[in-house]
Amino acid sequence: MLLLISPDSVEEALDCAKAAEHLDIVDVKKPDEGSLGANFPWVIKAIRDAVPADKPVSATVGDVPYKPGTVAQAALGAAVSGATYIKVGLYGCTTPEQAVDVMRGVVRAVKDYRPDAFVVASGYADAHRIGCVNPLALPDIARRSGSDGAMLDTAIKDGTRLFDHTPPDVCAEFVRLAHEAGLLAALAGSVKAGDLGELARMSTDIVGVRGAVCEGGDRSAGRIQPQLVAAFRAEMDRHVREHAAVVATS
Numbered sequence: 001m002l003l004l005i006s007p008d009s010v011e012e013a014l015d016c017a018k019a020a021e022h023l024d025i026v027d028v029k030k031p032d033e034g035s036l037g038a039n040f041p042w043v044i045k046a047i048r049d050a051v052p053a054d055k056p057v058s059a060t061v062g063d064v065p066y067k068p069g070t071v072a073q074a075a076l077g078a079a080v081s082g083a084t085y086i087k088v089g090l091y092g093c094t095t096p097e098q099a100v101d102v103m104r105g106v107v108r109a110v111k112d113y114r115p116d117a118f119v120v121a122s123g124y125a126d127a128h129r130i131g132c133v134n135p136l137a138l139p140d141i142a143r144r145s146g147s148d149g150a151m152l153d154t155a156i157k158d159g160t161r162l163f164d165h166t167p168p169d170v171c172a173e174f175v176r177l178a179h180e181a182g183l184l185a186a187l188a189g190s191v192k193a194g195d196l197g198e199l200a201r202m203s204t205d206i207v208g209v210r211g212a213v214c215e216g217g218d219r220s221a222g223r224i225q226p227q228l229v230a231a232f233r234a235e236m237d238r239h240v241r242e243h244a245a246v247v248a249t250s
């Protein structure tokens with residue numbers, strides 16, 4: 001299970017760099033522009049320069065509207081700025097067809113520039129609150145568009161969490177569908193250390209967090225703390241080991 005951490009500034013990325021051995025992907029976003037808010041190209045570039053070269057940088061393209069051309073161009077901007085994971089929040093897509101349209105443009109724009117980039121189609125566990133595509137439609141949207149991964153996050157950061165909207169059995173089905181389609185499955189949404197057992201048991205590939213590794217658990221006012229990243233990682237590895245042991249003996 002890979003750990004993706006989302007700093008919101010170059011300063012926070014430097015804190016992530018201090019904990020680099022405990023994380024796998026540094027994810028650039030701008031939380032004040034939304035759950036998957038896009039940051040400026042120069043911030044992505046500066047964060048790419050600030051974190052160790054062996055750590056991939058991911059960038060969110062935004063909680064995007066159904067505007068395939070606009071989104072494709074933005075995604076290319078993230079790739080040119082140094083991100084190798086490109087995450088698109090399909091906020092304004094109300095049907096799977098619209099979402100596939102958007103993601104096909106993103107895949108083409110990004111992979112023409114950088115074939116080894118990793119494109120992630122991201123939906124929302126609380127889709128019912130904002131009227132976008134159903135969480136379980138994401139793996140098929142990702143597969144049909146040629147994306148590499150499917151992700152769920154929460155759109156509204158009001159203290160409710162991934163499992164409040166998409167219970168563990170639904171998340172497990174999401175992961176199963178993603179794997180069946182040959183995709184990586186990423187889950188986020190105010191995930192806490194107490195959720196890691198469930199996430200490991202359902203074989204989640206990437207867990208994304210911010211609040212859980214910020215001072216006071218506060219994703220807005222708190223800043224990422226390297227020691228919290230280390231502790232979260234230790235807990236994650238413990239659950240992965242426990243799950244592997246259970247699988248080995250069953």
Ligand SMILES: O=C[C@H](O)COP(=O)(O)O
Binds near residue numbers: 004006027
């Ligand atoms: O991609 C991961 C998100 O930044 C998760 O943030 P959160 O843990 O504060 O919901």
